[in-house]
Amino acid sequence: xxxxxxxxINLEDLDAAAGALTGRKHVVSILVENRPGVxxxxxxxxSRRGFNIDTLAVGPTEDPEISRITLTVDGAVHPIDQVTKQxxxxxNVIKIRDMExxxxxxxEMALFKVSAPIESRAEIMQFxxxxxxxxxxxxxxxxxxxxxxxxxxxxxxxxxxRPHGLIEMVRTGEIAIARSKSDN
Amino acid sequence: MRAADxxxxxxxxxxxxxxxxxxxxxxxxxxxxxxxxxxxxxxARHEQGAGHMxxxxxxxxxxxxxxxxxxxxxxxxxxxxxxxxxxxxVPTVFITGQVRxxxxxxxxxxxxxxxxxxxxxxxxxxxxxxxxxxxxYIHEAFHxxxxxxxxxxxxxxxxxxxRADIEYEPITDTPNLPGYKPSTEGNIKQIRIAARALANAxxxxxxxxxxxxxxxxxxxxxxxxxxDNFPVTCTLMGLGGFRASDEQWLGMLGMHGTRTANYAMDxxxxxxxxxxxxxxxxxxxxSEFAPRAKFVHIDIDPAEISKNVPAHIPIxxxxxxxxxxxxxxxRASQADSSRLDxxxxxxxAWQQEYPLGYEDSDDSEIKPQKMIQAMFAATExxxxxxxxxxxxxMWAAQYYGFDxxxxxxxxxxxxxxxxxxxxxxxxxxxxxxETVVCLAGDGSLIMTCQELATAVRHxxxxxxxxxxxxxxxxxxxxxxxxxxxxxxxxxxxxxxxxPKLAEAFGARGMMVDDKNEVEGAMRDALTSxxxxxxxxxxxxxxxxxxxxxAGAAARDMVG
Numbered sequence: 189x190x191x192x193x194x195x196x197i198n199l200e201d202l203d204a205a206a207g208a209l210t211g212r213k214h215v216v217s218i219l220v221e222n223r224p225g226v227x228x229x230x231x232x233x234x235s236r237r238g239f240n241i242d243t244l245a246v247g248p249t250e251d252p253e254i255s256r257i258t259l260t261v262d263g264a265v266h267p268i269d270q271v272t273k274q275x276x277x278x279x280n281v282i283k284i285r286d287m288e289x290x291x292x293x294x295x296e297m298a299l300f301k302v303s304a305p306i307e308s309r310a311e312i313m314q315f316x317x318x319x320x321x322x323x324x325x326x327x328x329x330x331x332x333x334x335x336x337x338x339x340x341x342x343x344x345x346x347x348x349x350r351p352h353g354l355i356e357m358v359r360t361g362e363i364a365i366a367r368s369k370s371d372n
Numbered sequence: 373m374r375a376a377d378x379x380x381x382x383x384x385x386x387x388x389x390x391x392x393x394x395x396x397x398x399x400x401x402x403x404x405x406x407x408x409x410x411x412x413x414x415x416a417r418h419e420q421g422a423g424h425m426x427x428x429x430x431x432x433x434x435x436x437x438x439x440x441x442x443x444x445x446x447x448x449x450x451x452x453x454x455x456x457x458x459x460x461x462v463p464t465v466f467i468t469g470q471v472r473x474x475x476x477x478x479x480x481x482x483x484x485x486x487x488x489x490x491x492x493x494x495x496x497x498x499x500x501x502x503x504x505x506x507x508x509y510i511h512e513a514f515h516x517x518x519x520x521x522x523x524x525x526x527x528x529x530x531x532x533x534x535r536a537d538i539e540y541e542p543i544t545d546t547p548n549l550p551g552y553k554p555s556t557e558g559n560i561k562q563i564r565i566a567a568r569a570l571a572n573a574x575x576x577x578x579x580x581x582x583x584x585x586x587x588x589x590x591x592x593x594x595x596x597x598x599x600d601n602f603p604v605t606c607t608l609m610g611l612g613g614f615r616a617s618d619e620q621w622l623g624m625l626g627m628h629g630t631r632t633a634n635y636a637m638d639x640x641x642x643x644x645x646x647x648x649x650x651x652x653x654x655x656x657x658x659s660e661f662a663p664r665a666k667f668v669h670i671d672i673d674p675a676e677i678s679k680n681v682p683a684h685i686p687i688x689x690x691x692x693x694x695x696x697x698x699x700x701x702x703r704a705s706q707a708d709s710s711r712l713d714x715x716x717x718x719x720x721a722w723q724q725e726y727p728l729g730y731e732d733s734d735d736s737e738i739k740p741q742k743m744i745q746a747m748f749a750a751t752e753x754x755x756x757x758x759x760x761x762x763x764x765x766m767w768a769a770q771y772y773g774f775d776x777x778x779x780x781x782x783x784x785x786x787x788x789x790x791x792x793x794x795x796x797x798x799x800x801x802x803x804x805x806e807t808v809v810c811l812a813g814d815g816s817l818i819m820t821c822q823e824l825a826t827a828v829r830h831x832x833x834x835x836x837x838x839x840x841x842x843x844x845x846x847x848x849x850x851x852x853x854x855x856x857x858x859x860x861x862x863x864x865x866x867x868x869x870x871p872k873l874a875e876a877f878g879a880r881g882m883m884v885d886d887k888n889e890v891e892g893a894m895r896d897a898l899t900s901x902x903x904x905x906x907x908x909x910x911x912x913x914x915x916x917x918x919x920x921x922a923g924a925a926a927r928d929m930v931g
Contacts, residue, residue: 221551224499229491236492273675279496279516282551 210263213242215294215364218257218275219249219283226280230257233274239266243296243339243361254282258363260339287364294364297334298342299324303353304331312352319345330355338362375503375533376401378540379467380409382510385542388438390801392416392425396442397482399469401534403440414801414830419446421794421823423453427462428798431781432756432806434588436518437462437798442469443531444482448489452788454524455493459785460609461586463522465513470499472532487528495523503536512547520554521673522586554672558689558697566644566668566685567701570600573642575664575715578602579625582609582784583647583671583691590614590777592695593646599699601712603719605633607648608769609784616773622719623728626654627920628766631726634926636719637662644668647691650680651785660925670694726918728770733911736886740764740839740910743890744771747809747837750894755807756781756799760792760816762846763916764839768811770916790819796834797827807898810836814867815844824877827903835897836905838870841912849915854922874905885909 220226227246234241242260249256261271272284287294304312309331316323316333319341325332335345339362346357373381379402383391390412395403406413416422419441426437441450447468457464471480487499496516498509506529513525570576584593584606590613597604597620604614605625614621623630625637637643643665648654655661658680669676669683670691677686687694730741744767747757757772759765759782774780781799783791796810817838827834848862871881880900884893890908897904917931 224501225487225491228488232491270675270679273677273679277673277675279549279552 209265210268212263212289214261214263214268215287215292215362216259216261216268216272216275217285217287217364218259218281220255220257221280221282222248222253222255223280226255226278227257229278229280230275233278237270237274239271243359245361245363247363258361260362285366287366291367292364293367294338294362295336296339296342296360296362297336298345298357298359300333300335300346300349300354301356302331302333302349303329303355305329308352312349315345315348319348321345373538373540374401374405375506375536375538376405377408378538379506379510379529379534380405380411381540381542382507383438384409384411386436386510386514388436390414390429391438391440392422392429392798393440394419394422394442394446395440396446396469398443398471398531399440399446399529399534401531402467402469402529412801414797414826414832416794417822417825418820419449420452420790421797421820421826423450423464423466424456424788424791424794424820425798425801425823425826426464426466427453427457427460427791428758428781428795429802430457430462430464430798431795432778432799432808433802434586434778435463435802436514437464438467439464440467442482443471443486444484446482447486447528448484450486451489451493452786454490454526456783456786456788456791457524458493458495460783461522461582462524463518464524465510465517466524466526468526468528469534470528470530473501473530474532476530487526490526493524494526495521497526498528500527500529500533503533504538506533506538507540507543508547511543512549515547516549516552520552555688556672556690556693558670558687558694560697562685562687563694563697564701566670566687567698567705569642569666569668569685570602570644570698570702571705571707574711575640576602576642576644576712577622577636577640578604578644578646579607579637579648580604580610580613580646581607581648584610584613585777587647587672587691588777589647589690589692589695592692592699595699596695596702599702600707600709601716603636603716605629605636607651607654607784608782610648611769611780612774612777615775617775622723624769626651627656628770628916628918630728630770631918631929632719632722634920634929635722637665638926639718640665642666642668644670645683646670646695647672649676652680655680656920656928657923657925662926730914730917733887736888738885738887738890738908738910740767740841740914741771742887743837743839743908743910744768744811746891746894747811748772750891750898751807751809755779755809756796756803757809757811758782758792758796758799759811760813761787761789762813762816762844763841763849763914764811764813764845766846766916767839789813789816792816793820793834793836794823794826796836797823797832800832800834808834809898810834812836812838813845814838814840814842814864814870818868821873824874824879824903824905828878831902833902833904835903836874837894837897838905838907839910840867840870840907841910841914842867843912845914846916848913852913852915870905870907874903879903879905881905881907883907883909
């Protein structure tokens with residue numbers, strides 16, 4: 189016999205939510221006090237709880253006392269609920285936001301150094317144009333291209349460019365901001 | 373004012389009266405300030421001892437325990453107590469000296485990055501970089517250590533900064549920590565749902581843990597249990613949170629808990645977890661844990677909820693605030709108490725069928741369980757018992773019925789052998805009018821026995837009852853049961869002559885090996901002045917039963 193009233197049994201839905209895997213990438217935005225060692229605390233927390241950080245970006249905010257850490261975590265592997273709760277326990281962590289995919293603008297920047305001999309150079313520049321990327325450095329053998337956009341876009345660009353000979357790639361990790369609510 | 377003196381003032385402003393510690397190079401200024409501070413400083417003989425003393429002090433009193441150590445090896449010796457305090461949520465502040473700021477990062481003499489080393493095992497830590505921050509940091513450290521889910525806080529003070537001249541003004545307001553706001557009151561809607569679940573449950577069980585002790589909520593727990601005929605079990609950390617002599621008490625649960633408590637969890641339809649954390653020693657095989665139950669989980673730490681076992685009704689809050697509301701809501705439900713009759717019939721049947729028990733010896737040999745019963749009799753069940761870790765700890769948990777909170781002081785989470793003696797010293801400092809007994813194991817005691825010198829030097833009359841079986845007994849038991857009896861490094865071999873060792877330290881040493889003389893010897897030890905070590909020679913190869921083998925389910929208990 190089940191304990192509780194029918195609405196209790198409805199709460200079984202919590203089974204699924206609590207501690208479970210969501211199966212998607214999460215962008216977690218963390219506001220922290222700008223104090224020494226904060227990043228070490230966060231990185232240490234992830235490693236000792238066995239969570240992997242996929243990307244990480246740290247920078248100042250509009251308030252000099254507060255920094256923002258944006259990281260992405262794979263919700264297919266780690267229980268996001270536990271990740272955010274454990275982060276909340278760090279005294280220097282002020283606020284955590286698990287960004288809603290539909291309501292978030294996320295951007296990343298990447299720099300690609302691509303082998304670009306004369307015969308393929310035009311094609312590479314065409315790709316860059318399609319992706320609204322910028323050519324920021326040119327040498328006789330290579331081009332350096334700056335791409336900004338979602339992680340998907342950067343990955344798509346990488347797939348296009350790789351066959352031409354990708355010499356080096358640098359990515360910043362995503363940063364994200366919530367979309368403004370519409371006024372009406 | 374010199375920063376080190378301001379540090380003392382800040383400690384006194386927090387109500388500190390006793391400090392446990394050892395001086396060294398990097399904390400010379402701090403110890404110079406101790407000189408004039410009008411604080412009772414207990415000089416330990418090893419920093420690990422100082423740390424466990426601070427823990428014992430905190431566990432016995434509920435106040436924040438404080439330990440000092442110097443940089444480098446002094447600080448690294450504190451690592452075990454810090455980790456212990458983290459896992460058992462003990463409110464403690466550890467203040468370490470650090471090398472001069474110009475030496476930091478140069479691998480200077482006695483330099484260790486204690487802040488970095490301890491990061492995973494502290495609730496929070498402060499590295500002093502500006503001496504003017506010292507009073508604030510102390511204030512914040514005490515606030516963080518003692519509120520929310522309690523825990524250890526480290527303050528690392530470079531030697532030169534503690535000599536700086538600063539302004540000191542007493543701070544009285546609550547620290548403003550934007551990222552630290554424990555929620556204590558509990559969501560009333562959730563509490564109502566929990567009350568309804570309780571009112572509808574046919575086979576409920578209250579499963580209470582260390583949160584009841586830490587939250588000083590044993591009276592509130594009693595109220596809840598008195599609101600209906602709910603059966604109650606406690607974890608190792610929760611013992612004393614509910615009266616062991618009560619009719620509703622099922623005994624401890626978990627790996628060495630009673631069959632009744634474990635079977636009750638296995639068959640319950642509603643488990644109300646009050647300040648416990650579904651530790652692996654409780655759940656056994658997680659996938660087979662309490663398969664019929666819905667879970668209410670009340671905890672001050674939101675991260676504990678649904679960490680191991682998904683909670684159907686999570687309540688984040690201080691048990692002391694949540695329980696009275698739950699009682700009120702439950703009473704309003706006017707549930708029919710007789711619905712629990714069938715459940716109690718089952719529980720009583722298990723209690724009758726599977727009582728705790730052991731076979732006593734035919735001769736004068738002292739069975740370890742007998743020793744615990746003698747200890748209960750000699751102390752009239754009303755001592756503060758600190759324990760080391762191992763078989764003796766489990767037997768005490770089984771056979772010494774704790775009726776009051778803060779009477780059972782042991783290392784549950786980290787399982788630190790050697791915890792017993794120093795924590796007894798700390799407990800006695802906190803509660804000088806109470807009888808404090810350290811129940812030691814011979815494997816454990818030798819790890820921190822140097823603290824007998826501390827007890828003698830500071831005239832702290834702790835009584836050490838040593839359960840001496842000549843083995844690392846719990847490891848031996850596991851090797852016997854699960855590793856084909858291949859004993860590997862578990863026999864102690866030649867141990868010290870314990871009474872002589874006690875005498876060498878200046879304490880009284882005694883020995884007993886006849887079961888008819890145990891209680892008398894204990895009474896003798898308890899009534900004699902000063903620290904006493906009583907070496908009790910027990911059966912060498914006795915196993916602690918019942919037990920849930922590792923990785924098994926509660927219903928598969930053996931012994």
